[in-house]
Amino acid sequence: MIAPVIHWYFKQRFEDLQEMANKAADTQELLFEYMLDQGVETAYGEANQFKAIKTYDQWRKTVPVASYEDLKPWIERTMAGEQGLLWPGEITWFAKSSGTTGNTAKFIPISYESLEDNHFKGTRDILTVFCVNNPDSNIFQGKGLLIGGSHKINQHNARSFYGDLSAVLMNHMPMWANFKSTPDMSIALMDNWEEKLESMALATINEDVTSISGVPTWTLVLFKRILEITGKSNMHEVWPNLELFIHGGVSFTPYREQFKQLLPAAHMRYVETYNASEGFFGIQYLANSPEMLLMTDHGIFYEFMPLGGKPEDAVPLWEVKTGINYAMLITTTGGLWRYSIGDTIQFSSTSPYLFKITGRTKLYINAFGEELVIENADTSIAAAASKTGAVVEDYTAAPVYMTETDPGHEWLVAFSTPPRDLQAFIHELDEELKRSNSDYAAKRHADLAMKMPVVRALPAGAFQQWLKQKGKLGGQHKVPRLCNDRAVIDDIISTLQQAV
Numbered sequence: 001m002i003a004p005v006i007h008w009y010f011k012q013r014f015e016d017l018q019e020m021a022n023k024a025a026d027t028q029e030l031l032f033e034y035m036l037d038q039g040v041e042t043a044y045g046e047a048n049q050f051k052a053i054k055t056y057d058q059w060r061k062t063v064p065v066a067s068y069e070d071l072k073p074w075i076e077r078t079m080a081g082e083q084g085l086l087w088p089g090e091i092t093w094f095a096k097s098s099g100t101t102g103n104t105a106k107f108i109p110i111s112y113e114s115l116e117d118n119h120f121k122g123t124r125d126i127l128t129v130f131c132v133n134n135p136d137s138n139i140f141q142g143k144g145l146l147i148g149g150s151h152k153i154n155q156h157n158a159r160s161f162y163g164d165l166s167a168v169l170m171n172h173m174p175m176w177a178n179f180k181s182t183p184d185m186s187i188a189l190m191d192n193w194e195e196k197l198e199s200m201a202l203a204t205i206n207e208d209v210t211s212i213s214g215v216p217t218w219t220l221v222l223f224k225r226i227l228e229i230t231g232k233s234n235m236h237e238v239w240p241n242l243e244l245f246i247h248g249g250v251s252f253t254p255y256r257e258q259f260k261q262l263l264p265a266a267h268m269r270y271v272e273t274y275n276a277s278e279g280f281f282g283i284q285y286l287a288n289s290p291e292m293l294l295m296t297d298h299g300i301f302y303e304f305m306p307l308g309g310k311p312e313d314a315v316p317l318w319e320v321k322t323g324i325n326y327a328m329l330i331t332t333t334g335g336l337w338r339y340s341i342g343d344t345i346q347f348s349s350t351s352p353y354l355f356k357i358t359g360r361t362k363l364y365i366n367a368f369g370e371e372l373v374i375e376n377a378d379t380s381i382a383a384a385a386s387k388t389g390a391v392v393e394d395y396t397a398a399p400v401y402m403t404e405t406d407p408g409h410e411w412l413v414a415f416s417t418p419p420r421d422l423q424a425f426i427h428e429l430d431e432e433l434k435r436s437n438s439d440y441a442a443k444r445h446a447d448l449a450m451k452m453p454v455v456r457a458l459p460a461g462a463f464q465q466w467l468k469q470k471g472k473l474g475g476q477h478k479v480p481r482l483c484n485d486r487a488v489i490d491d492i493i494s495t496l497q498q499a500v
Contacts, residue, residue: 006140007131014132017125017293021285021352024296025318031301032056032316035331041088044074044337056316060303065311065329065338068106075107078335081159086335087111094162095277107162108277114334117299119169122273122280125295126246130271133287139210142241143182146170147200147214147222148189163189165277182207193473201225211244216255217394217478219245221464223262236265248273250478251357253378254392257385258416274357278341279332282355291354299333307344322347325358325373344373363482367399368407368449370440372433374481380432381413387428390419394463396479397453398489406451412492414458426455458496466492 020027036053039045053059064070074085075094083090086109093115094107110119131137148166155161163171167189173181183203190196205226212219223235232238242263252259252272259270274282274292279300282292294302296317304326305314314329328341345355359373366372377397385392393414400410411429419425430453434441443449467473480488 007135010128010131013125013128017128020295020297021293024294024353027297028301028317031297031299032059035301035333038088038333039337041084042335043085044335048337060312060314063338065305065314065340066336067340071336071339074335075109078109079107079156079160079162081157086337087113087333089113091335092160093168094156094160095165095168096162097164097277106277108165108336109334110168111334114279114299114332115169115172117333118280118295119165119275120172121298122275122283122295123169126271126273126283129283129285130244130269134269137243138241139244140180142208142210143180145182145204145207145209145212145214146188147212147219182209197222197225201229205230205238207239208241209239210241211246212242213246215249215478216247216252216259217250219247220255220258220262220393227262234264235262236268240265243267244269244271246271246273248275250481251374251378253382254385254395256382258391258393261391276341278336278339279330279334281328281330285352285354289354291348291356294353294355296353301331303329303331303338304345305329305340311338317353320347320350320353322350359482363480365397365399365409365482365484367401367484368443370437370443370450372397372409372437372440372482376433376436376440377481379436380429383432384425384428385419388419388421388425389417390415390425391417393460394479396463396481396483396489396492398483398486400454400486407449408451409453410489411453411455412458412462412489413455414460414462416460418457422455422457426453429453429455456493462496463492466495469495 036050036059039050045051048063050063053062071086078085078091079094089111091109091111093110095110097106097108130139146166148164148170154163162168170185170188183200187196187199187203190199200222226235226238227233230238236242242265245259245263245268247270252270272284272290272292273280280295280298281300282294284290285293294317296302302317303314304317304320305311307325307327320326323346325344325346327344329338330341331337331339342360344358344360346358347353347355356375358375364371364373377395381392381395384390393416395411395413397409397411400406400408430444433453434444440450463479464473467479483489
């Protein structure tokens with residue numbers, strides 16, 4: 001049972017969240033004015049004429065939408081020790097983030113404001129929502145397992161430090177939080193993922209773990225190693241009081257069945273979050289709904305650009321509509337200005353502002369006009385697996401163009417439990433894709449524009465092997481689910497063939 005003092009705090013904070021949800025548009029308008037005032041004091045604001053801007057419409061027409069490459073020169077100068085370039089406050093910490101296939105790291109500036117008012121505030125609000133929705137919870141009786149990244153804190157120079165986001169957050173956690181978390185920081189921040197996995201498994205087996213935070217992919221890897229060591233059949237035999245898994249980073253849909261098998265207790269709860277190195281954006285808000293609430297008073301001003309639209313088509317929160325795929329732009333207290341986060345979301349409600357993540361602006365397949373997004377792929381893979389007795393560990397897909405062979409899609413699917421009949425799995429996958437995406441269905445009609453998808457079944461651990469070859473094993477690294485070209489899928493195939 002949650003202690004009375006803790007319960008009182010979360011109840012009060014939940015009332016604040018409800019007020020935020022009810023006044024989200026007003027909060028964003030005030031935040032826009034605040035961000036503009038702060039930006040005037042920066043070199044970036046001077047270069048982009050912030051002083052002349054009075055309204056959102058002027059902002060939209062004057063300030064460019066920025067990619068990381070656009071902001072990179074400003075960030076590099078900040079890392080070298082210059083201040084007041086992107087944010088008027090001092091910035092000495094940077095969250096290192098990188099793509100799965102790219103070799104170029106991104107360094108996201110972390111100011112004191114973004115750390116306190118965004119990342120830490122968002123983390124507290126996860127517990128707020130969970131505890132209010134589950135007043136009989138006992139998560140504070142045990143410890144929280146943090147499955148973070150695999151980069152220790154590095155000193156760039158005398159003035160700046162960097163690590164992946166989890167390392168930066170762990171480095172700034174209050175001392176009391178360390179007593180309620182596991183494993184020890186010496187393990188949590190280890191560089192070598194395989195050594196870290198083994199050390200984490202051995203260090204946590206005998207702990208009373210009541211909650212876990214991590215990416216589903218790597219959490220499953222840890223679970224399987226712990227079961228190998230202990231000889232237990234499921235994780236509740238190891239941690240009987242485990243009741244909460246906080247997840248994000250990838251869609252949970254393809255992993256849901258695996259977690260049900262490994263965590264069969266009826267008291268198990270799951271909370272999805274939407275956070276990244278760039279910021280903390282959303283929390284699963286309602287107990288019986290997967291939709292997330294947009295965090296509108298957490299130091300981020302949001303804009304939304306219809307997928308396929310132009311920067312001048314962007315709208316603020318108070319102008320969004322439900323049912324439209326938007327690319328999200330953020331302006332943060334860390335010094336990111338109209339930054340394209342690379343994700344697409346769709347609002348299901350504007351009172352409050354509830355949304356779901358629909359994909360990535362760069363992770364989709366539209367080789368034949370099928371406009372396949374990750375949401376379609378995740379739900380279809382999960383349904384096909386369920387109907388054929390399979391358990392999917394991970395997957396990726398890419399187009400097969402007419403110049404190569406029959407046009408269509410090729411899927412690489414790693415199974416921890418193979419389907420009873422692979423051809424039946426392929427048939428169900430195709431049918432589910434047709435049901436979830438009318439454009440795909442139209443292109444598949446009579447096999448005219450696209451043929452039946454090709455599925456290559458891979459053994460469990462195949463994608464981990466590829467990530468290891470790329471130096472991307474562990475942490476926040478993940479396999480890109482959909483690509484509109486064959487660069488990733490051909491590299492995976494080549495790497496796995498060479499390993500045979």
